[in-house]
Amino acid sequence: MRIRTDAVDECTTVCRVGGELDAYTAPDLRDSLDGLLEKGARWIVVDLKDLTYLDSTGLGILVGTAKKCRQAGGDLSVACQRRNLVRIFEISGTQEILNLVATAEEAATRLQELHEGCPEDASGEEAT
Amino acid sequence: MRIRTDAVDECTTVCRVGGELDAYTAPDLRDSLDGLLEKGARWIVVDLKDLTYLDSTGLGILVGTAKKCRQAGGDLSVACQRRNLVRIFEISGTQEILNLVATAEEAATRLQELHEGCPEDASGEEAT
Amino acid sequence: MAGKGEHVIEVTLPSRPEYLLVARLATSGVGLRAGLTVDDIEDLKVAVAEACTNVINHAFKKDGGSGGQRIQLRLTAGKGELTVEVEDEGQGFDPEDLKKSQRSGLEGEGGLGFGLMKELTDTFRVESAPGSGTRVIMVKRATR
Amino acid sequence: MAGKGEHVIEVTLPSRPEYLLVARLATSGVGLRAGLTVDDIEDLKVAVAEACTNVINHAFKKDGGSGGQRIQLRLTAGKGELTVEVEDEGQGFDPEDLKKSQRSGLEGEGGLGFGLMKELTDTFRVESAPGSGTRVIMVKRATR
Ligand SMILES: Nc1ncnc2c1ncn2[C@@H]1O[C@H](COP(=O)(O)OP(=O)(O)O)[C@@H](O)[C@H]1O
Numbered sequence: 001m002r003i004r005t006d007a008v009d010e011c012t013t014v015c016r017v018g019g020e021l022d023a024y025t026a027p028d029l030r031d032s033l034d035g036l037l038e039k040g041a042r043w044i045v046v047d048l049k050d051l052t053y054l055d056s057t058g059l060g061i062l063v064g065t066a067k068k069c070r071q072a073g074g075d076l077s078v079a080c081q082r083r084n085l086v087r088i089f090e091i092s093g094t095q096e097i098l099n100l101v102a103t104a105e106e107a108a109t110r111l112q113e114l115h116e117g118c119p120e121d122a123s124g125e126e127a128t
Numbered sequence: 129m130r131i132r133t134d135a136v137d138e139c140t141t142v143c144r145v146g147g148e149l150d151a152y153t154a155p156d157l158r159d160s161l162d163g164l165l166e167k168g169a170r171w172i173v174v175d176l177k178d179l180t181y182l183d184s185t186g187l188g189i190l191v192g193t194a195k196k197c198r199q200a201g202g203d204l205s206v207a208c209q210r211r212n213l214v215r216i217f218e219i220s221g222t223q224e225i226l227n228l229v230a231t232a233e234e235a236a237t238r239l240q241e242l243h244e245g246c247p248e249d250a251s252g253e254e255a256t
Numbered sequence: 257m258a259g260k261g262e263h264v265i266e267v268t269l270p271s272r273p274e275y276l277l278v279a280r281l282a283t284s285g286v287g288l289r290a291g292l293t294v295d296d297i298e299d300l301k302v303a304v305a306e307a308c309t310n311v312i313n314h315a316f317k318k319d320g321g322s323g324g325q326r327i328q329l330r331l332t333a334g335k336g337e338l339t340v341e342v343e344d345e346g347q348g349f350d351p352e353d354l355k356k357s358q359r360s361g362l363e364g365e366g367g368l369g370f371g372l373m374k375e376l377t378d379t380f381r382v383e384s385a386p387g388s389g390t391r392v393i394m395v396k397r398a399t400r
Numbered sequence: 401m402a403g404k405g406e407h408v409i410e411v412t413l414p415s416r417p418e419y420l421l422v423a424r425l426a427t428s429g430v431g432l433r434a435g436l437t438v439d440d441i442e443d444l445k446v447a448v449a450e451a452c453t454n455v456i457n458h459a460f461k462k463d464g465g466s467g468g469q470r471i472q473l474r475l476t477a478g479k480g481e482l483t484v485e486v487e488d489e490g491q492g493f494d495p496e497d498l499k500k501s502q503r504s505g506l507e508g509e510g511g512l513g514f515g516l517m518k519e520l521t522d523t524f525r526v527e528s529a530p531g532s533g534t535r536v537i538m539v540k541r542a543t544r
């Protein structure tokens with residue numbers, strides 16, 4: 001699994017995840033996402049364009065992170081188009097809670113809509 | 129495994145082999161090459177550009193076909209650049225007998241050099 | 257025992273997350289030979305990984321998993337279908353408990369495993385009881 | 401038994417060419433986890449396939465291979481090295497015969513198998529005797 005994190009603007013962070021996300025690689029993703037939250041990120045795009053494998057362990061981390069984002073006053077949106085992965089989101093009924101869209105651009109727009117204007121400070125440390 | 133056969137000119141035939149060549153897929157390649165020989169082909173380029181796996185079973189077919197080509201008055205040249213496959217040719221000491229070169233173009237040139245001018249008939253059925 | 261024209265492939269793995277990859281690769285290889293489509297195989301890989309992840313997460317008391325804590329995978333390739341059995345000799349559980357605690361998987365971070373296995377295969381069955389290990393049996397038939 | 405920090409993965413396959421793919425995939429997966437490089441793994445895949453192809457071609461009297469004709473693959477993943485044992489319960493052979501008939505593999509269409517296994521691994525050993533099956537043991541260590 002490969003993870004790369006980039007700031008899109010002051011409030012949105014994109015986390016690109018490639019390769020295979022299973023119970024072996026999941027702890028790395030959890031650590032990365034938790035690290036982002038600790039640094040104050042709360043509007044997070046998870047771009048799964050290059051992800052080839054996903055199962056319930058990965059879903060659990062995504063759902064858990066979405067909740068943490070909301071608790072911190074933000075939200076999370078997952079970008080994924082690969083048919084077999086979209087199927088996993090559908091079967092598990094997690095599309096809504098994860099704001100599932102096709103591309104990272106759509107995900108950023110989705111978050112923009114959700115927070116309607118960027119809160120001034122993006123470096124708070126509310127998540128203790 | 130995928131096999132595609134094309135005539136390059138009156139006397140040279142190219143056989144492109146992609147995928148994995150092992151004891152399971154080898155019979156298909158043997159049938160294809162034997163079929164070419166039966167139809168009178170005797171100058172054969174085997175292009176392994178898209179081959180990802182090769183072992184002694186595949187080598188056996190290539191060496192056997194090279195001999196049949198020579199018996200029919202022609203020759204065979206193998207085109208392969210993939211490092212791990214070239215290693216197999218090297219270890220087995222089959223580069224020379226297979227006229228191993230990097231590309232299909234080089235293989236065609238190699239055969240041209242070997243037969244120095246194209247024999248008029250390319251449809252004989254000497255291989256009985 | 258395998259029926260006529262069926263081939264059995266057995267894979268025994270340590271109950272550790274790093275070998276989920278091997279379970280998926282074996283499933284892919286046998287799935288191809290059984291005539292499943294690429295999409296069928298993607299589905300089945302998830303179902304098999306879910307069953308194996310359950311062994312890793314639930315079958316054994318946490319104590320390292322180095323020794324006898326193993327996952328048994330039995331793949332039976334038929335014509336156009338693949339049966340997978342995932343078995344452990346762990347602590348087992350009462351499948352009735354699953355029905356009672358029918359909490360949606362969305363509520364916690366788990367509970368999706370069996371749901372995915374059911375949806376991603378054509379036949380699905382769990383055999384387990386406290387103290388006697390667990391066996392999940394799944395069949396995937398080739399679409400098309 | 402596996403030493404400390406070693407993990408054993410066992411794969412049992414029908415002695416049939418269609419399952420060579422599964423042997424190679426299992427080798428890849430375990431090789432990755434043992435820390436082998438992609439090139440190491442490509443080499444080891446060939447070595448393992450050669451040993452399995454020998455079982456298919458030589459271990460059993462030709463009579464279909466459906467029933468008990470099986471290939472046992474045992475992969476032991478250590479830190480930066482992978483040991484593979486390929487075993488069959490077939491008719492076996494006298495390894496001394498190999499030395500005598502040291503014909504170059506180029507002469508016939510065969511005879512390359514053991515040569516490739518030797519060259520593509522770091523340690524190589526055959527144990528066999530007429531009537532008692534065959535076991536090939538190979539170790540591949542991570543380069544770099
Ligand atoms: N192999 C197993 N050994 C023991 N208990 C198991 C096993 N597989 C499943 N279970 C039990 O069944 C429950 C439901 O499993 P599952 O639907 O996969 O969700 P989750 O693993 O996220 O809890 C588990 O929480 C566990 O109590």
Ligand SMILES: Nc1ncnc2c1ncn2[C@@H]1O[C@H](COP(=O)(O)OP(=O)(O)O)[C@@H](O)[C@H]1O
Nearest residue numbers: 454455458459492493510511512513514515534
């Ligand atoms: N598993 C086996 N069972 C019985 N005989 C074997 C086995 N493996 C190898 N042999 C014997 O050793 C010989 C040499 O094998 P190898 O070097 O792989 O070349 P090839 O398979 O092309 O003959 C075989 O021809 C066979 O007689």
